Amino acid sequence: MPRTGARGGPQTRARILEVATGLFVERGYDAVTVAEIARAAGVSSVTVFNHFPRKEDLFLDRQDDAVELVRAAVRDRGPGVDVLASLQHATERLAEARHPLSGLDERSLPFFRTVAASPALIARAREIAAEIEEALADELDRDPAFDGDAALLAAFLVAGYATVLVATARRRLAGAAPEELLDDHRARVTRLFSALRGGVAG
Incomplete structure (x- = not known):
């Protein structure tokens, strides 16, 4: 679940997750940075971490x-x-x-x-x-x-x-x-x- 006060709500979270998953599958988890995910999703790194406290949570989200x-x-x-x-x-x-x-x-x-x-x-x-x-x-x-x-x-x-x-x-x-x-x-x-x-x- 996103942290309290996470900006953008469920749609932003879903977009970040979709972008991150695509990048991880394409290039490998360890080769992708949170900053790259943020840029590709059109948000800041702070927004990414507001929704996903750990980088691993961007892929292991269940x-x-x-x-x-x-x-x-x-x-x-x-x-x-x-x-x-x-x-x-x-x-x-x-x-x-x-x-x-x-x-x-x-x-x-x-x-x-x-x-x-x-x-x-x-x-x-x-x-x-x-x-x-x-x-x-x-x-x-x-x-x-x-x-x-x-x-x-x-x-x-x-x-x-x-x-x-x-x-x-x-x-x-x-x-x-x-x-x-x-x-x-x-x-x-x-x-x-x-x-x-x-x-x-x-």
Whole structure:
């Protein structure tokens, strides 16, 4: 989300994001400066940073979506639906919709190539995973119906889903089309949640 007082509103933010994404994909993340993005978008560098506090946020911009996804899966699940069932359903919906967070979006290939070529983006992706894990653990701790180890479940789930996503990304980079990967992706998600429900090692 943009900072309070960020100039230009959603349209400016969207334009900056579009320009930045195009430049990063074309030239590589590390070869593009924030000043270049600002010039190409017709704004100042200050405006860019008002909307995106870190350069990495100009490319890895789905953190808020992911955090809200896991929080909503815990917070908004129906009566009698346990946490794991709700989280599994949420991840399955991502795959069915070919959502960018599933890695099955047709447009994911240039994204994966750009991230794989940038140590800074890889490092930031790991930080984001840790932030999602923290958000999920916090939501589980707030849930009166959950009596398990919130931190442990969040750690296993986020790490497990990241493993599924990386496997999908590697196969995309190797040339597989999203439709070729859907069944395997779904099967890996099912195995992940079966392991979580069975106590991981069980």
